[in-house]
Amino acid sequence: MSTKLPNIKTDFSQWYNEVVFQSGLADHAPVRGCMIICPYGYALWENIKNRLDHRIKETGHHNAAFPLLIPQSFIEKEKQHVAGFAPELAVVTIAGGKKLEEPLIVRPTSETIIHHMFAKWIKSWRDLPMKINQWANVVRWEMRTRPFLRTTEFWWQEGHTAHETPQEAQDEAELMWKEYISLYENYLAIPVVFGIKSESEKFAGADRTYTLEGIMPDGKALQLCTSHIISQNFAKSFGIMFQDRSGNQAHPYLTSWGFTTRSIGALVMVHGDEKGLIIPPKIAPIMVVIVPIFKKDVDSSIIKNEVQRIAQELRAHSIAVEVDDREDETPGAKFYKWELKGVPLRIEIGPRDIAQRTVVLSDRLGLAKESVSFDQLLQQVKERADRVQKTLFERAQERQQQLWHIGEKISVFGPVLDKENGFYQTGWCQQSSCEAELKKYSATIRCILPSNKLNHCFNCDQASKGDIVVAKAY
Amino acid sequence: MSTKLPNIKTDFSQWYNEVVFQSGLADHAPVRGCMIICPYGYALWENIKNRLDHRIKETGHHNAAFPLLIPQSFIEKEKQHVAGFAPELAVVTIAGGKKLEEPLIVRPTSETIIHHMFAKWIKSWRDLPMKINQWANVVRWEMRTRPFLRTTEFWWQEGHTAHETPQEAQDEAELMWKEYISLYENYLAIPVVFGIKSESEKFAGADRTYTLEGIMPDGKALQLCTSHIISQNFAKSFGIMFQDRSGNQAHPYLTSWGFTTRSIGALVMVHGDEKGLIIPPKIAPIMVVIVPIFKKDVDSSIIKNEVQRIAQELRAHSIAVEVDDREDETPGAKFYKWELKGVPLRIEIGPRDIAQRTVVLSDRLGLAKESVSFDQLLQQVKERADRVQKTLFERAQERQQQLWHIGEKISVFGPVLDKENGFYQTGWCQQSSCEAELKKYSATIRCILPSNKLNHCFNCDQASKGDIVVAKAY
Numbered sequence: 001m002s003t004k005l006p007n008i009k010t011d012f013s014q015w016y017n018e019v020v021f022q023s024g025l026a027d028h029a030p031v032r033g034c035m036i037i038c039p040y041g042y043a044l045w046e047n048i049k050n051r052l053d054h055r056i057k058e059t060g061h062h063n064a065a066f067p068l069l070i071p072q073s074f075i076e077k078e079k080q081h082v083a084g085f086a087p088e089l090a091v092v093t094i095a096g097g098k099k100l101e102e103p104l105i106v107r108p109t110s111e112t113i114i115h116h117m118f119a120k121w122i123k124s125w126r127d128l129p130m131k132i133n134q135w136a137n138v139v140r141w142e143m144r145t146r147p148f149l150r151t152t153e154f155w156w157q158e159g160h161t162a163h164e165t166p167q168e169a170q171d172e173a174e175l176m177w178k179e180y181i182s183l184y185e186n187y188l189a190i191p192v193v194f195g196i197k198s199e200s201e202k203f204a205g206a207d208r209t210y211t212l213e214g215i216m217p218d219g220k221a222l223q224l225c226t227s228h229i230i231s232q233n234f235a236k237s238f239g240i241m242f243q244d245r246s247g248n249q250a251h252p253y254l255t256s257w258g259f260t261t262r263s264i265g266a267l268v269m270v271h272g273d274e275k276g277l278i279i280p281p282k283i284a285p286i287m288v289v290i291v292p293i294f295k296k297d298v299d300s301s302i303i304k305n306e307v308q309r310i311a312q313e314l315r316a317h318s319i320a321v322e323v324d325d326r327e328d329e330t331p332g333a334k335f336y337k338w339e340l341k342g343v344p345l346r347i348e349i350g351p352r353d354i355a356q357r358t359v360v361l362s363d364r365l366g367l368a369k370e371s372v373s374f375d376q377l378l379q380q381v382k383e384r385a386d387r388v389q390k391t392l393f394e395r396a397q398e399r400q401q402q403l404w405h406i407g408e409k410i411s412v413f414g415p416v417l418d419k420e421n422g423f424y425q426t427g428w429c430q431q432s433s434c435e436a437e438l439k440k441y442s443a444t445i446r447c448i449l450p451s452n453k454l455n456h457c458f459n460c461d462q463a464s465k466g467d468i469v470v471a472k473a474y
Numbered sequence: 475m476s477t478k479l480p481n482i483k484t485d486f487s488q489w490y491n492e493v494v495f496q497s498g499l500a501d502h503a504p505v506r507g508c509m510i511i512c513p514y515g516y517a518l519w520e521n522i523k524n525r526l527d528h529r530i531k532e533t534g535h536h537n538a539a540f541p542l543l544i545p546q547s548f549i550e551k552e553k554q555h556v557a558g559f560a561p562e563l564a565v566v567t568i569a570g571g572k573k574l575e576e577p578l579i580v581r582p583t584s585e586t587i588i589h590h591m592f593a594k595w596i597k598s599w600r601d602l603p604m605k606i607n608q609w610a611n612v613v614r615w616e617m618r619t620r621p622f623l624r625t626t627e628f629w630w631q632e633g634h635t636a637h638e639t640p641q642e643a644q645d646e647a648e649l650m651w652k653e654y655i656s657l658y659e660n661y662l663a664i665p666v667v668f669g670i671k672s673e674s675e676k677f678a679g680a681d682r683t684y685t686l687e688g689i690m691p692d693g694k695a696l697q698l699c700t701s702h703i704i705s706q707n708f709a710k711s712f713g714i715m716f717q718d719r720s721g722n723q724a725h726p727y728l729t730s731w732g733f734t735t736r737s738i739g740a741l742v743m744v745h746g747d748e749k750g751l752i753i754p755p756k757i758a759p760i761m762v763v764i765v766p767i768f769k770k771d772v773d774s775s776i777i778k779n780e781v782q783r784i785a786q787e788l789r790a791h792s793i794a795v796e797v798d799d800r801e802d803e804t805p806g807a808k809f810y811k812w813e814l815k816g817v818p819l820r821i822e823i824g825p826r827d828i829a830q831r832t833v834v835l836s837d838r839l840g841l842a843k844e845s846v847s848f849d850q851l852l853q854q855v856k857e858r859a860d861r862v863q864k865t866l867f868e869r870a871q872e873r874q875q876q877l878w879h880i881g882e883k884i885s886v887f888g889p890v891l892d893k894e895n896g897f898y899q900t901g902w903c904q905q906s907s908c909e910a911e912l913k914k915y916s917a918t919i920r921c922i923l924p925s926n927k928l929n930h931c932f933n934c935d936q937a938s939k940g941d942i943v944v945a946k947a948y
Binding site: 027029035036037042046062067069074086087088090093096097113120132139152153155 | 538568580
């Protein structure tokens with residue numbers, strides 16, 4: 001089954017691959033660049049998804065389902081879009097035993113087909129805003145793949161909206177990036193860096209891309225999710241027109257925004273340690289594992305009954321409990337397994353505990369290991385879960401600060417970044433020629449920050465038009 | 475927007491197509507045989523899906539996600555399977571700008587790839603039973619398509635399980651067909667006919683297929699969902715082996731079972747009427763629509779406020795309420811719209827009602843239209859919803875009985891069936907030559923029933939091996 005994990009400090013990349021598979025989040029698929037999301041990983045994804053889906057609905061969006069297969073001509077309608085996606089497309093050329101007259105693209109994203117439908121559905125300002133979301137699988141033929149971080153097929157939600165005015169589109173993008181920030185910070189316990197993508201890094205066909213960037217423990221950036229103000233070219237290319245309040249024909253303003261299974265990769269990297277995963281309690285498929293401590297001279301059924309009673313009591317309060325009462329495994333082997341899976345809390349209970357009406361409660365972070373009375377258990381489990389959630393976020397924030405640097409001149413910080421990774425906040429003139437200099441250090445502009453503290457461009461020394469953050473990226 | 479529906483009695487087929495689109499369940503997609511599931515249809519699907527997902531988990535299954543694209547060689551491993559599915563496959567031959575060495579099939583079902591993983595995951599009897607479920611989209615290149623009933627792409631859950639013994643596999647199939655019956659009868663209010671498929675009608679690669687058949691109002695059958703005892707050939711072809719309790723290597727016993735978006739088509743046909751859909755309350759995206767009756771001499775905001783108060787009170791008790799307080803539409807136009815969408819209950823409220831602290835409560839079936847006091851409203855809404863749910867099922871049962879006939883000789887009932895449709899219970903010798911005679915009347919054996927009342931085969935007059943039911947099918 002599982003073997004020793006690679007050293008997380010010296011071999012982070014291998015550690016990541018191994019922990020994803022050994023913990024039961026995912027498995028290799030027999031299809032290039034694809035993965036299986038295994039039951040434990042899928043339960044985690046469902047918890048994240050359910051929370052986000054709830055918020056998407058609460059903020060006035062409606063779920064729908066659009067076709068997986070998109071006519072090639074649709075993808076080609078918007079020039080920037082096709083240029084961006086062409087190298088990554090999977091193409092169905094044969095169906096029902098015959099060569100298709102027009103090939104069909106397995107969707108890499110659904111702007112084209114959804115905008116086609118918008119053109120049919122939107123006639124008047126009364127039809128706006130139109131706020132649609134889809135939970136779907138998409139396929140992009142990526143060169144290098146890694147489970148969750150970049151897979152040929154991945155799972156996501158893609159929101160697509162249409163509005164009367166540019167301001168409303170802007171407000172929509174803001175609404176959703178704030179939802180994403182809340183989900184990442186308050187549920188996944190991952191602090192984010194928010195900003196705008198440079199022209200060269202934005203979505204193929206967007207006027208503007210807002211991004212959340214995560215800082216991974218190795219000092220590299222992971223793009224967590226994005227929201228786009230879609231170019232009016234889309235509305236024009238797909239003929240989306242509406243009669244505005246003055247009776248004139250107008251094109252609506254469009255947004256799109258997506259959150260993917262990559263979030264699980266972020267969670268693995270940000271919180272994991274040498275023992276394996278650590279899952280934030282608010283999204284944990286298993287919050288508490290109970291391990292009975294059997295003794296040779298005590299009937300194991302007595303302990304098992306007590307364990308089931310405790311499990312039921314906790315479950316009655318919506319706490320996800322797993323009981324590991326296998327008699328052919330040692331407690332040590334069980335501890336190893338559930339630590340690898342990152343279960344936030346553990347309860348041990350043996351005959352002496354039962355006699356005293358107590359259990360031993362510990363947490364995956366090693367914050368405390370204490371005897372807790374039956375009466376106090378529910379309350380203690382809740383408090384400990386909150387503490388683990390809070391501590392995970394604080395730990396991640398601290399590390400983010402350690403990896404965050406101010407850099408003035410690329411000639412100075414570039415070589416350091418290239419060697420040691422890390423995030424560098426600096427100034428930029430917003431010329432692409434300066435941006436291109438970053439390639440020398442395998443780095444990119446992760447985003448343009450809302451701040452403007454550094455006065456000069458990192459490269460040409462001209463006036464900065466706003467701070468940026470520079471890093472290597474996954 | 476919407477135009478008059480075709481006559482449901484004289485033009486059922488056109489009525490179906492129109493009501494699906496006009497009610498907002500689905501729309502035509504610009505891809506052959508595909509549909510868009512629109513927000514209202516998707517909300518309905520989510521309600522059905524959430525209920526089934528809950529039961530799938532409660533009965534010990536785990537959700538997971540497997541790749542969309544399956545290597546062609548996998549599909550070809552099991553002879554019956556490939557023979558059954560070959561004509562319907564969509565094939566990816568180009569990806570990432572290059573011709574693929576091995577084409578990839580867009581999954582028509584996932585037995586092959588899941589069994590490949592089972593071979594990796596199952597080593598010992600301790601790994602059994604393995605009970606996996608996937609919510610997914612699948613693609614089958616069908617000749618004739620109709621929204622929900624048969625679409626090129628459809629959405630479903632597919633359960634795949636592996637067991638130590640044939641009995642356990644049998645028990646699993648039974649567990650799930652009973653869940654399906656409960657879902658159809660208790661939630662969708664659709665009575666089902668349960669039985670076993672004949673050899674010629676069973677799933678490609680199954681030893682045995684259990685089916686639920688629905689009787690549509692036009693007397694045709696709709697296969698509602700199926701559970702399969704999968705042939706041991708699959709376990710052999712994919713090399714799924716485990717060490718049994720005696721220490722010997724053995725192949726596990728497999729099942730699969732699926733429930734699809736076709737269920738929505740069944741619901742439309744079984745319950746709909748000349749005004750449009752009728753959605754069973756237990757799965758209705760909107761349980762009650764509130765239509766305020768504005769009067770010229772009364773400030774509309776007074777009525778609107780009262781309507782919002784009532785809506786909030788009902789929503790606080792988990793009742794899905796829609797408020798239609800548009801001032802530019804007549805009450806009549808609103809009634810038409812919400813009847814078309816099949817909302818089970820309607821509340822009207824005008825100034826006089828407010829003064830009397832009452833509303834007018836009516837239901838989509840026309841069972842009652844009564845004045846109800848504010849104090850009684852919540853209770854009355856619940857009772858009416860229950861009554862609508864119960865009445866829908868009883869109505870469907872009655873019609874099922876009307877369309878159910880006993881037939882002795884195909885020469886007698888065949889011509890009648892061909893002309894007037896309907897279900898014919900008869901005897902069968904279980905020879906395929908007799909089964910083939912049904913083609914003359916465009917009919918098939920829908921299933922072998924658990925009963926054995928008719929003594930002779932409908933065709934050859936030899937001893938019957940069990941009752942069957944014969945009908946034309948969608």
